[in-house]
Amino acid sequence: AEIPTAAISRLVTYLRILEQLEAQDVSRTSSSDLAERAGVSAFQVRKDLAYFGRFGTRGMGYTVAILKRELVRVLGLNQTWNVVIVGMGRLGQAIANYPGASDYQFQYAGLFDVSPAIVGQQIRNLTVRHMDDLKTFVAQNKVDMGFLAVPPDRAQDAAQALVSAGVRGILNFAPVVIQPPTEGGAQEISDEWRAVIIENVDFLAGMKRLAFYILNPHLKDAPLT
Numbered sequence: 001a002e003i004p005t006a007a008i009s010r011l012v013t014y015l016r017i018l019e020q021l022e023a024q025d026v027s028r029t030s031s032s033d034l035a036e037r038a039g040v041s042a043f044q045v046r047k048d049l050a051y052f053g054r055f056g057t058r059g060m061g062y063t064v065a066i067l068k069r070e071l072v073r074v075l076g077l078n079q080t081w082n083v084v085i086v087g088m089g090r091l092g093q094a095i096a097n098y099p100g101a102s103d104y105q106f107q108y109a110g111l112f113d114v115s116p117a118i119v120g121q122q123i124r125n126l127t128v129r130h131m132d133d134l135k136t137f138v139a140q141n142k143v144d145m146g147f148l149a150v151p152p153d154r155a156q157d158a159a160q161a162l163v164s165a166g167v168r169g170i171l172n173f174a175p176v177v178i179q180p181p182t183e184g185g186a187q188e189i190s191d192e193w194r195a196v197i198i199e200n201v202d203f204l205a206g207m208k209r210l211a212f213y214i215l216n217p218h219l220k221d222a223p224l225t
């Protein structure tokens, strides 16, 4: 069965709350406590967790450390994820320099660009490489994910390069919809594209949603998390 994207977003929020509780030496919590901190209903918390199993004892709530460990496992954050950033302009550099990614096992393995002004530069502890080297690099370094931070009109081609190189997921920051190519009228999506998960991070879209909901607050279904 499919699970709503919003439920996965909330799991990430619950995990963040559990980390905060653990940092405060709080050892037990409940669906109503998590719900209040996340700004959702206790029913919602129980329903979201129930997609993945039973983590508490009825009427007893949850052990923070255990629920946290289980959410880490469910989300796949207990394994190492090798990441490349494609497009090392303003955003790519900001992402590379942001320390939060290394809280879990996301490791920047390689940074890529095409501009002679940027290729060869040292950013963090990595040398920016040329896109011509992407495929070999992804294979040799077991790269799982690509963060796409190229200009919008380059995003489709750069996504194709990531897909051809064999990454399993793309986090697309460019404000465009990445489409599997349907060349020659063929409606079949190729196996390499079918295997790739694409997630979009679009802060411009967030601004537009925000404008709409400020004008239409009564139309909002759930608090932003």
Ligand code: NAD
Pocket (backbone or CB within 6 Å): 086, 087, 088, 089, 090, 091, 092, 112, 113, 114, 115, 118, 131, 148, 149, 150, 151, 152, 154, 157, 158, 173, 174, 175, 202, 203, 204
């Ligand atoms: P930028 O122009 O500063 O950087 C883009 C980089 O991509 C450049 O270094 C360029 O050489 C490189 N590039 C171009 N074609 C490439 C290719 N085929 N392969 C690899 N690298 C390539 O742009 P930016 O401000 O960093 O924005 C990047 C993307 O993120 C854009 O799509 C933008 O709309 C989006 N975005 C930016 C921000 C922001 O705050 N800067 C916020 C949200 C979204």
